[in-house]
Structure formats: C-alpha cells, structure tokens
Amino acid sequence: MTKTCLTFRDLTLGYNSHPAIHHLDGTIRRGSLTAVVGANGSGKSTLMKGIVGVLKPMAGTVVRAPGVRAAYLPQQSELDRSFPARVVDLVSLGLWPRRGLLGRYTREDRDAVSQALMAVGLGGFEKRPIDTLSGGQLQRTLFARVLLQDADLILLDEPFNAVDTKTVGDLIALIKRWHGEERTILVVVHDLELVRQNFPETLLLARQPIAWGETKETLRPENLLRARRFHEAWEENAPWCEPDDHKHGGHAHDHGHDHHHGSGPRAA
Amino acid sequence: MMETLYGLLIAPFADFAFMQRALAGSLMLSLGACPVGVFLMLRRMSLSGDAMAHAILPGAAAGFLFYGLEILPMTIGGLIAGIIVALGAGAVSRFTIQREDASMAAFYLISLAIGVLMVSIRGSSVDLMHVLFGTVLALNNEALTLIGGIVLVTLVSLAIFWRALVAECLDPLFLRSVSRLGSPVHFIFLGLVVLNLVGGFQALGTLLSVGLMMLPAAAARFWTMRVEPMCVLAVLIGFASCVAGLLLSYHVSLPSGPAIILSAGVVYFASILFGTRGILRARIVHHRHRTA
Numbered sequence: 182m183t184k185t186c187l188t189f190r191d192l193t194l195g196y197n198s199h200p201a202i203h204h205l206d207g208t209i210r211r212g213s214l215t216a217v218v219g220a221n222g223s224g225k226s227t228l229m230k231g232i233v234g235v236l237k238p239m240a241g242t243v244v245r246a247p248g249v250r251a252a253y254l255p256q257q258s259e260l261d262r263s264f265p266a267r268v269v270d271l272v273s274l275g276l277w278p279r280r281g282l283l284g285r286y287t288r289e290d291r292d293a294v295s296q297a298l299m300a301v302g303l304g305g306f307e308k309r310p311i312d313t314l315s316g317g318q319l320q321r322t323l324f325a326r327v328l329l330q331d332a333d334l335i336l337l338d339e340p341f342n343a344v345d346t347k348t349v350g351d352l353i354a355l356i357k358r359w360h361g362e363e364r365t366i367l368v369v370v371h372d373l374e375l376v377r378q379n380f381p382e383t384l385l386l387a388r389q390p391i392a393w394g395e396t397k398e399t400l401r402p403e404n405l406l407r408a409r410r411f412h413e414a415w416e417e418n419a420p421w422c423e424p425d426d427h428k429h430g431g432h433a434h435d436h437g438h439d440h441h442h443g444s445g446p447r448a449a
Numbered sequence: 450m451m452e453t454l455y456g457l458l459i460a461p462f463a464d465f466a467f468m469q470r471a472l473a474g475s476l477m478l479s480l481g482a483c484p485v486g487v488f489l490m491l492r493r494m495s496l497s498g499d500a501m502a503h504a505i506l507p508g509a510a511a512g513f514l515f516y517g518l519e520i521l522p523m524t525i526g527g528l529i530a531g532i533i534v535a536l537g538a539g540a541v542s543r544f545t546i547q548r549e550d551a552s553m554a555a556f557y558l559i560s561l562a563i564g565v566l567m568v569s570i571r572g573s574s575v576d577l578m579h580v581l582f583g584t585v586l587a588l589n590n591e592a593l594t595l596i597g598g599i600v601l602v603t604l605v606s607l608a609i610f611w612r613a614l615v616a617e618c619l620d621p622l623f624l625r626s627v628s629r630l631g632s633p634v635h636f637i638f639l640g641l642v643v644l645n646l647v648g649g650f651q652a653l654g655t656l657l658s659v660g661l662m663m664l665p666a667a668a669a670r671f672w673t674m675r676v677e678p679m680c681v682l683a684v685l686i687g688f689a690s691c692v693a694g695l696l697l698s699y700h701v702s703l704p705s706g707p708a709i710i711l712s713a714g715v716v717y718f719a720s721i722l723f724g725t726r727g728i729l730r731a732r733i734v735h736h737r738h739r740t741a
Contacts, residue, residue, distance in 0.1 A: 233626050251626070259622040264491055265674050266619055274616055277627045282613055310674050330627070 186211040186249055186334055186365040187232060191241035193422075194224070194231040199415040200239065200422070201227040203388045211246070211333075212363040214356070216376040216396065219386035219408055225369045226256050228386070229338045232367070245334070249365075250278055252332035254323055256339045256369070262312050268322055269294055269307040275329030297325040302351055316343040324352060335359060337368045341375070353379055373400060387411030461699040467586050471695055474588040474652050475709060477596050478661055479687030481603035482645040484680040486666035489642060491618050491676070495663055497549065500557035501639075502646050502659040504534035506564030509655065514567055520592050524647055527655075531643030534560050539639055543632060583654030585695070585705040592651045599648035603641050610634055615676060653706040660710035661687060668717040671724025686716050 187209035194202040202224040209215060217225045230236035232243055233253040245251070252275075260271075272294050273286065280286060298304055301321040306314075314322060320343065327335060337356075341349050357379070359366055367384075370376050376383055376396060383399040385391040387408045392399040462468045489498050508530025512522035538556040542549035588596075607614070613634045616624040624631045642662075649658025665686035669679045694709030721727050 235622065235625050253623075253626040255622055255626075258620065260620045261491075261618060264619045265670075265676055265679060266615075267675065270615075270675075271619065274620065274623055277612075277616070277624075282628075282630065283609065326623075 184211055185209070186213070186246050188244040188246075189241070190244065192231065192238055192243055193240040194227050194236055195239050198239070199419075200388065202231065202386075203422075204241070205390060207390070207393060209365060209367065211365055212360075213382055214360040214366045214380055215368070215382040215384055216380035217367055217369045217384045217386060218371070218373065218376060218400075219391075220411060223386045223408070223411060224388050225386055226338050229253065229255070229336045229367070229369065232334075233336055249334050250330075250332045251334040251336060252327045252330035253336045254327050254338060254340055256342070258323065260311075260319075260323075262319075264311070266311050267307065268298065268303070268309045268311060268314070271311055271322055272297060272325045272329060275326035278330055278332070293329060294325075297328040298322075300328055300355065301325045302348070317345055317348050320344050321348060321352070324355065328355070333364055335364055335366045337366070339369050339371065341370065341372070349375070373405075376400065457700070458696065461696060468695065468699065470588045470593060471585045471652075471705065472691065474593055474596050475585055475661075475691035475695065476688055477593075477600045478645070478649050478652060478658075479665070479684055479691055481600035482649060482658075482662040483665045483669075483683035483687040484607055485603060485638075485641050485645050486662035486664075487669065487676065487680050487683050488614060488618065488638065490663065490666045490670065492638075494549070495667070497553050498642060498646070498659045498662055500553045501531055501535060501642055502650075502655050503564075504557040504560040505531045505643070505646055505650060506655050507560050507567055508564075509650065510564045510567035514570065520589070520595065520651055524595060524651070527647040527650060528643060530560060530564075531647060532640065535639035535643050536636065539636055543635070582657065582704065583650055583652050583706050585652040585709070586698075588652060596648045596652070599644050603645060606637060606641055610637060614638060653709065657706045657710050660713060661690070664710065664713035664717050665690065668713070668720040668724075671720040671727045673725070686713065690716060 185208045189205045189207050192202060192205040193200050201222070205228070217228065219225050227236065231238060232245075233251050234243075235253075273290075275297070276286060276290055276294075280290065295304070295307065298306055301324045303318065303321055303325065306318070306322075311319070311322070320340065324340065327337070340352060344352065353375075356366060356368065368380070370380070377400060380396055382394065383396040384393045385399050385404055385408050388411060391408045391411075392401075392404040462472055486498065489495055505527040508526035508528065509523045510526070511530075512519070512524070512526030516522040534553075534556045538549060538553040541547055541552035541556075545552075610630075613624065613628070613630045617631055617634050617638075621631060624634075645662060646655070646658050649661060652658070653661060665683040666679075668686050669682040672682055673679050690713035691709055693712040695705060697703055697712065698705040698708040722729055724730065
C-alpha cells in the first residue's frame with residue numbers, strides 16, 4: 182500500500198487560458214489532514230475541482246492513487262433547494278458509490294443514513310423537506326452525505342461558511358474522526374486560528390504554492406505577507422507561459438518562480 | 450339515473466370503436482408523457498418542452514411532403530428533427546457558456562421556420578391544421594402501436610435511470626463528482642421528451658402534445674412534496690383529463706385535442722386553489738402555528 186494519496190505533476194488549472202493554479206507539484210500523503218488557505222481568487226476551490234475531476238487541467242496532471250474514492254463538498258453547491266426532496270433523499274445520494282444506479286437500498290443503508298444524520302446532530306430530520314432547512318442545517322446535511330460516501334479522500338470547500346460556532350465544533354470533531362480513520366482530508370478554510378488549532382498541515386496558495394508543510398511553519402508571518410501581496414486580477418496581455426519557462430520541484434520549496442510571470446505573484 | 454350516467458360516461462366508449470382507440474391512445478400517452486413532464490418541470494425546462502414541440506414540425510413536414518398524410522414517415526421525420534434540435538441545443542449549453550434556454554430558443558425558432566416553409570410549399574391549410582392540431586379520433590392501429598412502443602421505452606428508461614435523473618435535477622455537481630452519467634442522462638432525458646412529443650402529435654398535434662405533458666405535472670406539483678407520488682398523480686390527472694376531454698368532445702362536438710388539454714387546464718386551476726400546497730390552504734395554515 183502506497184503512502185501517497187494524491188500526486189500533482191506540473192498541474193495548471195484555470196479558466197479561459199488564465200491559470201488559477203499555476204504549475205503545482207507535490208504530493209498529499211495518505212491519511213493526512215491538510216488545510217488549504219489563501220486569499221480570494223488564490224485557486225483554492227479550483228484546486229478542489231481539479232482533484233475531484235469536474236475541471237480538466239490545462240496542463241499537467243492530478244494522479245489519484247489507485248482505488249482512492251473521493252467525496253467532495255463544494256463551496257457553491259448546485260443543489261436545487263426547490264426540488265421536492267426530503268433530507269433522507271438528499272443524504273441517500275451519498276450511497277451512490279456503494280449502490281450505483283440500480284442497486285437497491287437495503288435495511289442497513291437506511292440505518293446508515295439515519296446514523297449519518299445523527300452524527301451531524303440532525304437525528305429525526307429524515308422526513309423534513311429540504312426547502313425548510315436553514316443554511317447551517319443544510320450544510321450539516323451535506324456533511325452527512327459526505328459521511329455516507331465513506332470515501333478515502335475527502336475534499337471540503339469552505340465547509341464552515343454560514344455555520345454557527347457550536348456546529349463548527351461538531352463538524353471539526355467529525356473531521357478529526359475521519360482523520361483518525363486514516364482518511365485523507367483537504368479542507369479549504371479562511372479562519373487561520375481554526376487552522377492553527379486543528380490542522381497539522383497547511384497549503385498556503387496564491388495561484389502558486391507560497392508554502393506547504395507543517396501548519397506552524399507554513400503560517401509564519403513572512404509567508405502570510407508574501408501570500409497577501411499576490412495579485413488577484415487576470416491580466417489580459419500577460420505573456421504566454423512557455424513550457425520550458427519555469428522550474429518545478431518538490432513542494433514546500435520552489436514556490437516563487439524566479440522569473441516574472443505577468444500573472445504570477447509580484448512584489449508590491 | 451344509472452342509464453343517464455351510462456349514456457353520458459360509458460356508452461360513447463362502448464359503442465364506438467374510434468372512441469375506444471382514442472381512449473387507448475390518449476391514456477397510453479398520459480402514462481409516458483406525464484412523468485416526463487414532471488421532470489421537465491422540476492428541471493425548470495417547462496418551456497423547453499414547448500420549444501421541442503415546435504422543433505418537431507419540420508421533420509413531420511418533411512415526412513408529409515414526401516409521403517403525404519402517413520403516420521410513420523411523419524413520426525420518423527419528427528423524431529429526427531427533434532433529436533437534432535435537442536442534441537444541438539443541449540450540446541451548445543453543455544460545451545459553451547450559453548445557457549440551455551437561449552440555445553434551445555435559437556434552435557427551435559430556426560427549426561420552426563423551416564417547418565412552416567415546408568408545409569406551405571405543398572400543403573393546403575387543412576393539412577397544416579392537421580399537423581398542428583392532430584386528430585385523436587382518427588388513430589389507426591399503426592399509430593396505436595407506435596404510441597404503445599414509445600410508452601414502453603419511456604417507462605423502462607425512467608425506471609433504469611430514475612436515480613441518476615433525480616440526482617441530476619437535485620444536485621448535478623454531486624452527480625458529476627461520483628459518476629460520469631450526468632451528461633448521458635441529460636441527453637437520454639431530452640430524447641424521452643422528443644419521443645413523447647412525437648408520440649403525441651398524431652393524437653393532439655405538435656402544438657398541443659406538450660400540454661398533456663406539462664399541465665398534469667404542473668397541477669400535481671400543488672399536491673405533494675415528493676417526486677414519486679408527483680409522477681403517479683400527474684399520470685392520474687392525465688388519465689382523468691383524457692377521459693373528460695374525449696367525453697366533452699363527443700357530447701358537445703368539440704375538437705378532441707383542445708378538449709383534453711383544457712380539461713387538464715381545469716385540474717391545474719383547481720390545484721392552484723385547492724391543492725395541499727395551493728393558495729387557499731397556505732392562507733388558512735398561516736393563521737395558525739405550532740409552538741415548535
């Protein structure tokens with residue numbers, strides 16, 4: 182059994198030929214719990230989409246270790262809340278990896294759904310229509326679905342938005358439980374205090390990785406300052422990035438390219 | 450009393466073969482089209498159904514142009530035109546930034562113009578009326594077999610792809626993250642829409658066949674919070690509208706197609722008012738509330 186869960190090779194992801202993640206190299210260890218932090222537009226969500234495969238890379242690859250199943254909780258869900266479904270219907274979608282298109286839901290499956298709801302503090306919410314849930318309750322419902330997916334790789338994109346403090350505590354506990362079960366977890370978070378307290382590893386992004394490794398090291402003031410100087414806007418006439426125009430090596434170093442990309446981080 | 454009722458409700462069907470065929474045809478159509486309509490509505494594509502109905506016209510017209518008023522060529526023509534428009538509009542919306550409503554509008558308008566052009570090249574206005582409004586009272590064996598086949602294909606496809614279809618409506622991004630079925634299911638569904646519209650146009654005409662698809666679905670939405678009962682209810686409303694419409698058309702000698710759709714329209718308005726999620730109920734319940 183390999184130790185690596187995810188490998189990024191020269192990964193560039195983006196939109197309309199503008200990179201949002203630029204030449205990312207590195208690996209995610211199996212069973213690691215990593216926070217992904219960075220300013221708005223620094224490529225956090227884009228990286229999540231790239232890993233789960235809903236966004237195709239512009240260059241390079243993301244390689245999942247064979248047999249690794251991913252569960253993904255997006256920041257902007259495309260969930261249609263007006264759809265006539267109950268909480269149990271929504272959470273049951275998480276049975277897809279197990280039951281697929283045609284497999285029948287068994288007694289155990291239904292119990293598993295109830296247990297997942299119980300685990301996020303929504304026991305007894307099975308029959309509630311989803312359009313009657315509050316924002317935080319909906320978020321917990323989606324957590325229950327992730328729980329049910331029973332995935333080896335869990336990607337959570339800003340899961341604590343619109344969630345009250347007590348619920349954040351509950352959800353963190355759940356994440357730590359997953360961590361204890363040797364699942365690989367990546368979480369996009371904004372609250373650095375939360376990261377320092379709960380996440381062993383951190384990836385600090387500003388289109389390129391600014392720092393990547395142990396949380397205490399990554400979140401040092403000089404790194405945060407560098408990340409803050411990152412230039413968010415696209416530049417229409419940014420030069421094309423040539424294949425041999427960059428170096429890339431292992432992660433946790435080589436974040437700043439030593440040449441000037443029009444679209445890369447720049448000194449203010 | 451019983452005899453009057455018999456005369457009003459049963460006799461038209463018992464005595465006339467053409468009424469039996471009309472009943473069989475329209476009931477079968479409801480069975481397939483109403484659940485498809487429910488999903489169209491839930492995917493907020495209610496007007497796409499209408500657009501597709503118009504899009505079918507040039508295909509049907511081409512069949513009519515080459516073979517005259519024959520069901521099979523017109524149906525196949527309609528099917529081809531519908532699939533081209535559905536795939537074209539679907540592909541444009543999936544692979545470009547344009548949303549499906551705009552691409553669908555563009556495709557169906559082009560298609561409709563071609564259709565009207567073709568019908569006017571040859572047909573008299575009587576023929577045009579037939580293509581546009583259909584004649585449920587003149588369904589022959591060929592047409593009934595065709596409708597039966599379409600219903601069978603529809604129900605089997607719905608049964609197989611049910612879970613994916615619900616997931617694609619409820620949370621498309623989630624479906625994409627666990628399965629590659631998202632796009633195929635979307636196109637299969639559009640295919641079913643076309644199939645059922647084509648099945649309906651011999652009976653109800655290209656313009657009204659979408660009515661039997663959408664009105665029962667829209668009415669059923671006011672009664673239930675879940676998809677499965679909604680589909681069943683839509684089918685039942687479709688059945689009731691067909692029976693009522695055919696009887697109305699028999700007794701008052703109205704054109705059958707509009708009579709069926711208007712019956713469904715009556716159920717729709719009644720549902721708006723009296724449905725468990727309708728206007729009156731919402732007003733009454735709002736005055737009282739529980740403690741938690």
